[in-house]
Amino acid sequence: MRPPDRSQSERAKLAVFRAIPGTLAPRDAQDLMAFPFFSLSKTVRTVPIDFRTPDVTIRVEATGEYGMATIWDADVLIWAASQIVEARDAGRCTSRLMVATPHEILAFIGRGDSARDYERLEAAFDRLQSITIKTSLRHAGAGQLHRFSWINEWKRHTTREGRARVVELILPDWFYQAVLDDALVLTIDPAYFRLTGGMERWLYRLVRKHGGRQRSGWKFDFHVLHLKSASLSPYRRFAFELRAIVQRQPLPGYRLAVERTMDGREILTFSRDKLSTSPCGQTVSPSVLSGTPEPAKAVTSGTAKPCLCEQKSPNRDIESEGYDALNLESNLKDSNFKDVGTPPDLWITPGEGR
Incomplete structure (x- = not known):
């Protein structure tokens, strides 16, 4: 049968x-x-x-x-x-x-x-x-x-x-x-689709997820980023490519920088680029930052039904539709990889001076 x-x-x-x-x-x-x-x-x-x-x-x-x-x-x-x-x-x-x-x-x-x-x-x-x-x-x-x-x-x-x-x-x-x-x-x-490098694309998505519009920016240890990328490149090669990305500044809407701690560790910092004023969808050069100052919209909650016909909720105004709200949720979860067994001296928290 x-x-x-x-x-x-x-x-x-x-x-x-x-x-x-x-x-x-x-x-x-x-x-x-x-x-x-x-x-x-x-x-x-x-x-x-x-x-x-x-x-x-x-x-x-x-x-x-x-x-x-x-x-x-x-x-x-x-x-x-x-x-x-x-x-x-x-x-x-x-x-x-x-x-x-x-x-x-x-x-x-x-x-x-x-x-x-x-x-x-x-x-x-x-x-x-x-x-x-x-x-x-x-x-x-x-x-x-x-x-x-x-x-x-x-x-x-x-x-x-x-x-x-x-x-x-x-x-x-x-x-x-x-x-x-x-x-x-x-x-x-939309400028994300014009990023040509795999690491650039991965880094933009990570930065967008964790950075949001954090006024104080965000920080990640290079070793933590290597683990989170699941890249097959050796750490030295990965770090070299990461520094090259920082030098090019290709990520739309974000400013990247590298800090070095007293013990020689490298830290990637990123924050929203305050000079970025390009409208969403405008063609930009890979070396120029752009922004999407579109206001947030209200969205609805999910449903388990195969076909969704719900109305928008008037009481939900969140970041998922725009850049205006702070991405505070990521502060409380996996943002700095603290649950992976990384030694405490590699943990970097947002706004923390080293």
Whole structure:
């Protein structure tokens, strides 16, 4: 007897969410910004990411055929999160089953429209679908783990000429519920998509997650950053690249600096760039900082239903929709990696003078 077709049964239970056309504010999931889930290199990585603290376990495994999903592949998830939040705020139904044209996705993430761009997008779908993640994040009970892939499945519909007409993506419930939770999504600068280096992209997301609009800025020890990146580069190489990023100042909306402690340790500091006044979405040079002074909007709480049709809550005005509020929540959680067993002399707290 043939086993039941689980993919078809899952598809049958999900409403179809047609992507919203036009320009949307990019949103990113905070869990993906704060923890290592992606390869920072364009070369194929098959070595698993194995990140463990007393409170958090993350294991990302790749296949030999496709390799690890990269931080450039994560642009697809940023597109998906942006679509879901935009629809939710407009009172529209959302679903884990998303339908869009490849052109819509490519345009949102700042890619071209050539045949090569379409091929790379499909390769990203393959990597996002083929890897598996096992994590304890957002599970309160001890020993609870959730295993999933970034895309449960994807499907391409083509024209008679063989050109891609639309694609269907089914997102995992772990990611979908995080996006519906208004405390777990942050708006990012569209200039992020123009960052070309994997470390630059990873660092921007980490800085955006922890820095917010902290008036006193934030600090991380270089060794802590190396651990949080899950990079395969030796520490010396990682530190060299980090210093080079600080020298270039490519991160939109943030000013980076390096401090050296009395015992010779290097500390990365970052804060909002007060001189940054460029409107959100304006084309900028990689060496010029830009900002997004867009006011915050009210957003709704999440729901466990497959199709969300809730109205916006008038009593929730939080940072997840803009840069105006302080990112105080990150002060109290994993911000300085204190739960990873790092010696106390490596802990750096925001605004702490050394």
